[in-house]
Amino acid sequence: MHIRVINPNTTAGMTATIGEAARRIAAPGTHISATQPDAGPVSIESHFDEAISAVGVLEEVLAGEREGVDAYVIACFGDPGLMAARELTRAPVLGIAEAAFHMASLISTRFSIVTTLGRTGIIAEHLLEQYGFRHHCRRVRAAEIPVLDLEENGDAALSRLIGECRRARDEDGIGAIVLGCGGMADLTDEIAREVGLPVVEGVTAAVKLTEALVGLGLGTSKHGDLAFPRPKAFTGRFAHLSEL
Numbered sequence: 542m543h544i545r546v547i548n549p550n551t552t553a554g555m556t557a558t559i560g561e562a563a564r565r566i567a568a569p570g571t572h573i574s575a576t577q578p579d580a581g582p583v584s585i586e587s588h589f590d591e592a593i594s595a596v597g598v599l600e601e602v603l604a605g606e607r608e609g610v611d612a613y614v615i616a617c618f619g620d621p622g623l624m625a626a627r628e629l630t631r632a633p634v635l636g637i638a639e640a641a642f643h644m645a646s647l648i649s650t651r652f653s654i655v656t657t658l659g660r661t662g663i664i665a666e667h668l669l670e671q672y673g674f675r676h677h678c679r680r681v682r683a684a685e686i687p688v689l690d691l692e693e694n695g696d697a698a699l700s701r702l703i704g705e706c707r708r709a710r711d712e713d714g715i716g717a718i719v720l721g722c723g724g725m726a727d728l729t730d731e732i733a734r735e736v737g738l739p740v741v742e743g744v745t746a747a748v749k750l751t752e753a754l755v756g757l758g759l760g761t762s763k764h765g766d767l768a769f770p771r772p773k774a775f776t777g778r779f780a781h782l783s784e785l
């Protein structure tokens with residue numbers, strides 16, 4: 542099967558990190574392609590960044606449909622464009638936040654999220670409500686690291702992350718930690734070793750869940766609100782979408 546992992550930001554180094562993490566845990570026979578939009582924010586740290594990045598995510602899904610991709614992972618913890626992307630395909634489409642919440646809920650009754658900047662925490666809180674995991678999550682914490690520090694100041698970022706994960710372990714009454722950024726995809730094992738709790742990371746969780754969905758012959762339902770969009774004209778820079 543072919544899973545396309547889409548990094549919604551436009552930082553190639555993070556796309557490579559995400560792709561390598563996905564390939565490390567993919568099953569034999571699963572081909573992983575990791576892509577990013579041609580245009581958009583170099584990192585996603587706000588509602589504005591999310592909105593702009595969503596168009597690029599949808600363009601990547603449309604390209605994947607032309608290539609016969611079997612499943613998609615949206616590798617940003619805000620799951621930008623997730624529901625719109627599901628309208629575009631019969632394939633499974635998973636966001637890394639949703640995938641991580643499901644996976645963490647299967648191994649613990651309570652988890653905390655450790656994400657990058659405090660201001661993105663509200664986005665994770667909205668997703669917990671939207672996906673029905675509000676009561677599973679004890680606290681949304683932030684290590685207060687800019688997303689690109691994960692690429693550019695890795696050691697310092699990791700140290701701050703481990704410190705916040707240890708506080709979550711000691712204060713929150715949890716059984717697991719969810720890492721709240723696609724750029725943390727290569728840090729799972731080290732953080733789990735240092736903190737002594739199961740650590741769930743969304744890219745790897747989403748890859749394994751999409752393998753399960755494809756293996757069961759399950760894909761996005763086209764009955765109801767996730768049916769293909771009604772054909773219509775798009776104008777200006779989106780005119781090419783009129784041919785959907």
Ligand SMILES: NC(=O)NC1=NC(=O)NC1=O
Binds near residue numbers: 619721722
């Ligand atoms: N909460 C986050 O850090 N979200 C993210 N911003 C990115 O650019 N990638 C993410 O996963």
